[in-house]
Each structure stands twice: as C-alpha cells, then as structure tokens.
Amino acid sequence: MAKHDPDLSRLFHALADPTRRAILSRLAEGSARVGDLAAPTGLRLPTVMKHLSVLEEAGLIASAKDGRVRTCALRPESIDAARGWLDAQRAIWEARLDRLEAFVTEDTGKDET
Template sequence: MDQSSLDALFQALADPTRRAVVGRLGRGGASVGDLAAPFDMALPSFMKHVHVLEAAGVIRTRKQGRVRYCEIDEARLAAIGSWLDEQRAVWESRTDRLERFVEKKQQERE
C-alpha cells in the first residue's frame, strides 16, 4: 500500500465519530440513518464523516431506493493491520537486539 493511501486511512480513523462508525459497522452493515442516530449532529454533518470514510476506502456505500447503506471494506482495514504487523516486527527485532546487548554486558561484568 502506498504512503498516501495509508495516510488517508489513518486520517479517516483519527476522528472519534468515524472510529465509532467503523466499530458499529464491524457488527454488520447499516443505513446512514441508523449510524447517525447515536450522534448529536445534523445529518449533513454526519454525512461528511461518511464521505471521509468512503473516500479513504474504509467503507463502501450503496443506495437502495431512498436509503444509503454502509459496510466496511475489510480489505482496506486489513491493510492497516498488515502495516501495524510490519511495525511490530521491526520494534520486536529492536527490543530483541537490545535484550541481547544488555545480557552480553551483564555477562561481561560477571
């Protein structure tokens, strides 16, 4: 995944309202009206959050009659997981090297 796509994903998830929407959609698809219900904001304001998530590829929307439904794009969220796994591996490697270094220094002192 390229850096600008990753930036867009993290930017989309930086907002607590959008994270709550993604959390709700983790339980299954929902209409925009159902997603907006828990939030104290006008529907046009809530739609801005939906558009940010959609533009970043975090969710997909489809219109059925007069109702817009949202669902998570699992592949895009998996890309975040892959990136985090890569970062975790780098840091675990660093901490393993540090641990070996410290153990070596302790042995040298003994």
C-alpha cells in the first residue's frame, strides 16, 4: 500500500465530475473526436478540453491527433487501480464488520449535525 498514491487521487478526482463521467460513457460507445465529445455537454470547447486533460492525466483515456482532428478513446485497464483499491477496502471492511457490528451502523442515522 503506497503512502501517498497520487495516481489514485487523480483517478478518483477525475471520476468525481458528472461531465467527465458523461464523456466516459459517451466514449464507451466508441472513440470520438473532441468536437463530438463537446457537443452533447453544452459546454464550450476549451472547457471540454480541460476535462479531457484531466481524464488523460488520470490515464482513463488516450488521444491521438490525425491532421487537425484529435480522436479520443478509452483506456479500460486504467480503471483497475480504482477497482483494486475499492475491492481491497471492501474486503477488509467486511472482514472487520463482525467486530463493529451494530455500533453506530445499527440505525443509519443515530446522530447527525
């Protein structure tokens, strides 16, 4: 387990934005050009570009420029880091759950504020 894990932070951060998740979903239907990705979002190109940068730096997508057109595609394996962490945590949490059992969890909302 790494101490800092900036990769994981960038990955989760990238996934935390609805627009970016929408872009990913769109890309799941096939690779697309930047303009085509921007259109359905209702956002301006530069804004979408930033989102694409975030996604690319998180390793979630790859892009290549052919002529004046940049095409983006998913990098499916990138999601494994996130899944791996979640699965690991889940496993540990479940294992410990018997000890915690009905501590605060019993009520789902014992004390809010």
